[in-house]
Amino acid sequence: MERITAAITGVGGYVPPDVLTNYQLENMLDITDTWIREHLGVRERRILKGPGQGTSLICNYTAMEICHKRGISPEEIEILIIATSTPDMITPNTASIVARDIGAVNAWGIDLNGACAGFLIGLQVGASFIENGRYKKVMVIGADKMSCLVDYKERVTAAVFGDGGGGVLLEPDTTGLGINDTLLKTDGNGGEHLFIKAGGSAWPATEETVQNREHFMRMNGKAIFSAAVQHLSEIIAEILQRNRLTAEDIRWLVPHQANKRIVSATAAELDFPLEKTMFNIERYGNTTAGTIPLCLWDYEDTLQKGDNLLLVAFGAGFTWGAMHVVWAYDSAD
Structure with a gap:
């Protein structure tokens, strides 16, 4: 079959x-x-x-x-x-x-x-x-x-x-062609490092939550940086190994645009060349769930049928993942 x-x-x-x-x-x-x-x-x-x-x-x-x-x-x-x-x-x-x-x-x-x-x-x-x-x-x-x-x-x-x-x-x-393999992981212990306290069922909106600015995002950047580099390095190595791929086989690393230091540090951990890493954070910032598809959108003209892409992301929760994609069409045509 x-x-x-x-x-x-x-x-x-x-x-x-x-x-x-x-x-x-x-x-x-x-x-x-x-x-x-x-x-x-x-x-x-x-x-x-x-x-x-x-x-x-x-x-x-x-x-x-x-x-x-x-x-x-x-x-x-x-x-x-x-x-x-x-x-x-x-x-x-x-x-x-x-x-x-x-x-x-x-x-x-x-x-x-x-x-x-x-x-x-x-x-x-x-x-x-x-x-x-x-x-x-x-x-x-x-x-x-x-x-x-x-x-x-x-x-x-x-x-x-x-x-x-x-x-x-x-x-x-x-x-x-298409999505060949995916690894997704979660560690709820990281939730304290990036969260919005109020607005959900545990802490509904009240006059007090608004006055205390509890409906805005709070972030521990140092903790996120360390966890992101560690977990992304590990999951990239794992998905490459189980698909019998090396960094040389990957046409583009497509990382979530958390910040440039996280992406650069992760690539360095794996000796992955930055010239094969998609970047557009300088123009858009971190758009959360939007960063990876915006990278594909920006770089579409460079993609050819059969290209190996590695999509990776790390975010609140903590949640993180990696995906091996074989590109399905000649984008420049």
């Missing part, structure tokens, strides 16, 4: 037009452009502005670009998976809103909150539906409006996070 894999057959992305530069942050906070670039690797980030503008807007633009590039209509989408930590509302889910907005009348949709690893989790869930033979067109989008969670009195989170997202279309393949 032929093995069915989930191949990526189209890529889309969207970033808002409004730009928040490092120089603007210098006027808002005790921070400098030089420090941000040296420690975080960010020069600017995009901010989604306007009343009622949420993550669904990013997803709508992304979905329609994928459909246009693939030459399909939204009615052909069977499943819509949205990986996000910033849904438009607690309910209904953002996937339902996007399906309505783009006219995906035949799709059912779900949201997944896997923080910065959310897109990888969404890809694996989507791939499972393709692999079992029941579905042929699954769209997976990773997008976040991080500006709604950032405390702009806190300099590091204000400097590193931005808004944006991207996505892919998954379709069946029987020639070995």
Whole structure:
């Protein structure tokens, strides 16, 4: 029996037009452009502005670009998976809103909150539906409006996070192209290092939680840096070994854009060349679930059928993962 894999057959992305530069942050906070670039690797980030503008807007633009590039209509989408930590509302889910907005009348949709690893989790869930033979067109989008969670009195989170997202279309393949292997891991002990205390069922919104600024993200950057480098190095080595691959076999390492130091340190641990590592954090910042698909979107023209890609992410929870993908089409054509 032929093995069915989930191949990526189209890529889309969207970033808002409004730009928040490092120089603007210098006027808002005790921070400098030089420090941000040296420690975080960010020069600017995009901010989604306007009343009622949420993550669904990013997803709508992304979905329609994928459909246009693939030459399909939204009615052909069977499943819509949205990986996000910033849904438009607690309910209904953002996937339902996007399906309505783009006219995906035949799709059912779900949201997944896997923080910065959310897109990888969404890809694996989507791939499972393709692999079992029941579905042929699954769209997976990773997008976040991080500006709604950032405390702009806190300099590091204000400097590193931005808004944006991207996505892919998954379709069946029987020639070995697509998602070949995935490793996903969780360690709940890391939850204390990156969290938003209030707004959930344990700490519902009250006047006190708002006054205490408990609806904004809090982050222990040092603890996250150490854990990220360790776990990403280990999981990359593991997925390479079990697929009998070396760094030389990989055309592109596609890392979550947490900050440039984490990516560079991880690559150094594995002697992985930086010239084969996708970077775009300098333009967008950390868009959480949006970073990996935005990398694919930015670098799409460099990708050729048969290229080995290694997608890796680390985020709150802690959650982290790695995925081996064989690219399914000549993107420059």
